[in-house]
Amino acid sequence: MPDAEPLTDDRILFLKSLPEKQRKEGLPEGSPSNEKRKKRLLKLKALLTEHEKALTDALYADLGKPAFESFSSELAVLLNEIDHVCKHLNRWNRSTSSRHLKLGYLEVLRKKRQPHGSVLIIGSWNYPVQLTLMPVIGAIAGGNSCVVKPSEYAPATAELLQTVINQAFPPEQVYVVTGDGQVAGTLTSASFDLIFFTGSGQTGKRVADQAAKRLTPVILELGGKNPCIIDETGFSEAAVKDIVWGKFLNAGQTCIAxxxxxxxxxxxxxxxxxxxxxxSAFYGDQPQASADYGRICTDAHFQKVAGFIGQGTVRHGGDHDRADRFIAPTVLTDIRPGSPVLEEEIFGPVLPVIPYADLDALLSGGTLQRDALTGYLFSTDKHHIQRFNDYMRSSTTSVNQVIHHAASPHIAFGGVGQSGYGAYHGKAGFLAFSYEKTSVRTYHYLRFSGKFPPYSERNMKALKKFRKRIL
Known part of the structure; x- marks a missing residue:
């Protein structure tokens, strides 16, 4: 059924039938072999390589993203992830066994990772290739089939992914569905075995609520106000350049900016x-004319981000053009406490810069979101670094660099609290998209009859004395 069709009753039935179809036809043996999984991953890698130009063009159409950023922050990250997963999958997915000698019997445990089954993946618009396909890599590595819903707010990329992937993969393995929020709502109410969502906290709550009706497990990758601190020892030209690059990459539309x-x-x-x-060095005096600076994805998001500009003194930038969805890299100072720009996730090219006098007072003042996706500190002071790491509840903290850690397959990426739950990338992705199944076999040579009713005081004493060897 073509995915461009309106959401008719027939299409709703088709969408809701996808998980059962994938379980029946895509996982007939229960768990595909490691070689089959790696073959699918390498097919995905070939698609990224073969369609690099088309993907770059689509990202430019949706976000004005420069080709360098498209490759470095989207395609290269995926290619590295696939290489890493293929290299380590056999070791990750190796079954293990252990023996435990008890009083009267031998217990043998065999443990093996199992796929959840049919997985729904809902992608985000700000990195519409990477954040849509990165969880697909984990899902395939875990042995699952998956239905993929790219964001409708990056339509050129969504349509390209649908065409390319649906031509390369049979629908019982990987199937891409395009559409709006109604399509996403229909999918989240279907009988998937796991849902992976990347996006806003507000939408994430709706996804979790819908999934809870079926007790479907959910992984939520959300956002937050990632704090960045330069203490009295952390200032340098290199440090500031790194912060500026990380903040205004993709026109500020980065969940870990x-x-x-x-x-x-x-x-x-x-x-x-x-x-x-x-x-000025990065984008010149007229950043709107720079080939290296992106655009805001949607008119609605442009309106929200542009509204932050008037909430402080513009120290740099401030220009914006709605017709071009352009907002200049903007620096704000002298911001009134309680202003929305200090309370809400900005997710755009507006950087508030706030002075502080004492790190302990800053951390204890409740200004910083402790459970943001990450926290950044530029410092050489060991006490400050330890104090910051102890304060933040985020799953990662980063000292003296920004952004780069999220590209590493060796580091689990995920949220805590308001920034979501669950983690992926590398082995964490394999674990997130599978579960441990344990087979227990017991060899009896002496049965303890005292475990059966009627219970006796004598058997209670025996149980207390030998509990470690009996149980």
Missing amino acids: PDTLFVHQSVYEQTLNEISAAL
């Missing part, structure tokens, strides 16, 4: 001057 920058008052003015110098 530094959201708000807190700078020790002793280096505050130096930092502001260096930020302006870095922005």
Whole structure:
């Protein structure tokens, strides 16, 4: 059934039938072999390589994304992930066994990872290739079939992924469905065995609520206000350049971008001057004309981000053009406490820079979101680094760099609290998309009859004395 059709009753039935169809036809033996999984991953890798130009063009159409950013932050990350997973999959998916000698019997345990079955993956629009296909890699590695719903807010990329993947894979293995929020709602109410969602907290709550009706497990990758701090020892030209690059990459539409920058008052003015110098060096005096600067994805998101600009003093930038969905790299100072730009996730090219006097006071003041996706600190002070790591509840903290950790297959990527739950990338992705199945076999040579009723005081004493050997 073509996915461009309206959401008719027939199409609703088709969408809801997908998980059962995949379980029946895609997983007839229960769990595909490691070789079959790697073959599918290598097919996906070949598609990324063969269609690199088309994917780059689609990303430019949706987000104005420069080709360098498209390859470095989307395609290269996926290619590296596939290489890493294929290299280690046999070891990760090896069955294990153990023996435990008890009083009267031998217990043999055999453990093996099992796929959940048919998995629904709902992608995000800000990195519409990487954040849609990265969980697909984990799902395939875990032995699952999957239905993939790219974001409708990146339509060129969504349509390309649908065409390319559905031509290369049979629908019982990987199937891409395009459509709006109604399509996503229909899919989340279907009988999938696991749902993986990347997006906003508000939509994530709806997905979790829908999944709860079927007790379907969910992995949520959300967002938050990732704090970034430069203490009195952390200022340098290189540090500021790294922060500026990470904040304004993809026009600020990155879930792990530094959201708000807190700078020790002793280096505050130096930092502001260096930020302006870095922005001019990166994008010139007219960033709208720069081939290296992206655009805001949708008109609605443009309106939200542009609304933040008036909530402080514009130290750099501030220009915006709705027709072009362009918002200049903007730096704000002198922001009133309680302003939305300090309370809401910005997710765009507006950087509030806030001075502070004491790190302990900053951390204890409740200004920083402790469970953001990540937290950044630029410092050489061991006490400050330890204090920051202890304070943050996020699954990662990063000292003296931004963004790069999220590209590593060696680091689990995921949220905590308001930033979501569950993690993936590398082995964490394999584990997230599978579960451990244990087979227990017992060899009796002496049965303990005292476990049966009627119970006696004598048997209670024996149980207490030999509990470690009996149980």
